[in-house]
Amino acid sequence: MVILGFESSCDETGVAVVCTDRGVLAHALHTQAAMHQAYGGVVPELASRDHIRRIVVLTRQALVDANLKLADVDALAYTAGPGLAGALLVGAGTAQALAWSLGKPAIPIHHLEGHLLSPRLADPRPAFPFVALLVSGGHTQLMRVSGVGDYKLLGETLDDAAGEAFDKTAKLLGLGYPGGPELAALAQSGDAARFDLPRPLLHRPGFDFSFSGLKTAVLNQLQKACKAVGVDAADASVLDTQTRADLAAAAQAAIVDILIAKSVATLDQTGLRRLVVAGGVGANRLLRQRLLDACTKRGVEVFFPPIELCTDNGAMIAYAAAERINAGLCDLSHDQSHAFTVRPRWPLSELGSPTASDLG
Numbered sequence: 001m002v003i004l005g006f007e008s009s010c011d012e013t014g015v016a017v018v019c020t021d022r023g024v025l026a027h028a029l030h031t032q033a034a035m036h037q038a039y040g041g042v043v044p045e046l047a048s049r050d051h052i053r054r055i056v057v058l059t060r061q062a063l064v065d066a067n068l069k070l071a072d073v074d075a076l077a078y079t080a081g082p083g084l085a086g087a088l089l090v091g092a093g094t095a096q097a098l099a100w101s102l103g104k105p106a107i108p109i110h111h112l113e114g115h116l117l118s119p120r121l122a123d124p125r126p127a128f129p130f131v132a133l134l135v136s137g138g139h140t141q142l143m144r145v146s147g148v149g150d151y152k153l154l155g156e157t158l159d160d161a162a163g164e165a166f167d168k169t170a171k172l173l174g175l176g177y178p179g180g181p182e183l184a185a186l187a188q189s190g191d192a193a194r195f196d197l198p199r200p201l202l203h204r205p206g207f208d209f210s211f212s213g214l215k216t217a218v219l220n221q222l223q224k225a226c227k228a229v230g231v232d233a234a235d236a237s238v239l240d241t242q243t244r245a246d247l248a249a250a251a252q253a254a255i256v257d258i259l260i261a262k263s264v265a266t267l268d269q270t271g272l273r274r275l276v277v278a279g280g281v282g283a284n285r286l287l288r289q290r291l292l293d294a295c296t297k298r299g300v301e302v303f304f305p306p307i308e309l310c311t312d313n314g315a316m317i318a319y320a321a322a323e324r325i326n327a328g329l330c331d332l333s334h335d336q337s338h339a340f341t342v343r344p345r346w347p348l349s350e351l352g353s354p355t356a357s358d359l360g
């Protein structure tokens with residue numbers, strides 16, 4: 001089956017064509033990061049309007065790249081939540097309108113399930129069951145994944161997400177949005193040992209995370225460093241590049257240490273031998289390298305999504321639909337009402353096999 005999938009939960013418009021037996025045939029993506037940069041974060045109304053501007057163009061591009069026509073599409077898929085309501089409605093409305101006009105089913109997908117299953121787009125492909133470390137802009141969770149739709153939450157962040165910790169620290173250091181990739185780049189020339197930052201909950205039992213104290217600690221170090229050059233505010237622009245790089249490296253090392261310690265503890269406790277990393281922070285090179293080292297030492301296999309599919313994209317949404325179809329979890333009837341709604345807040349634990357009626 002050929003699935004045309006849409007992602008529009010936040011600030012990426014993604015459209016992809018995925019085949020249930022041949023994988024990704026094409027994916028087209030537009031990121032709004034540059035547009036939101038001036039505001040230091042995503043402006044919801046601007047995001048929705050930009051999704052409207054892009055989604056048809058990207059749909060045409062994905063179909064041309066896949067060498068297919070709309071008539072070749074067997075099912076539509078879209079992110080139904082969680083995310084920004086107005087932004088979600090653009091992808092949902094487009095998918096449902098196409099489904100109605102083509103007489104095909106539309107499949108609502110949970111955004112985090114898209115992230116979670118995306119490492120199965122890589123070669124080699126992780127088999128179930130596995131431990132998933134989901135590290136994105138809004139979530140940091142450890143899960144036991146026993147099969148498609150069978151997810152058990154083992155631990156999560158009590159405050160900020162790992163991506164948020166990267167973004168907020170980057171902002172303190174005067175870097176742009178999103179801060180993760182910029183902070184990682186600056187950290188490359190830094191000495192992580194120069195600043196001593198805390199690793200909250202590191203040695204506590206349990207698999208929960210906490211990152212908000214880390215951000216405060218970076219702010220304290222920043223203030224101290226600014227004072228040392230005679231400036232009484234936390235203004236990173238007065239600092240030399242090396243000091244900023246050292247702070248960036250120390251922050252990155254602290255975040256990565258916490259993620260590794262909790263992942264390893266989860267692997268030890270569950271006895272599972274596979275770790276899968278998903279979400280935007282999964283693109284971080286230090287995290288990838290350190291996890292690979294820690295897992296290799298334990299004889300555990302570790303899997304990552306292709307780098308370009310770590311952050312939001314349409315391929316992971318169309319692919320999650322393909323996995324659901326292959327697992328027999330989808331309502332593929334052609335007489336769907338195509339009435340739809342989106343769920344801006346939607347805990348993954350409430351995910352059964354979502355149909356449009358479940359979402360109402």
Ligand code: ATP
Nearest residue numbers: 136137138139163178180181280281283284311312
């Ligand atoms: P969610 O999926 O939880 O709703 P989201 O969709 O905004 O949130 P993603 O697109 O998965 O999140 O990831 C974006 C996050 O990943 C941002 O916080 C960004 O800073 C972070 N990120 C991206 N690349 C890197 C990197 N190389 N190093 C660290 N963080 C990164």
Ligand code: MG
Nearest residue numbers: 010011012312
């Ligand atoms: Mg984004």
Ligand code: FE
Nearest residue numbers: 115136311312
């Ligand atoms: Fe995401």
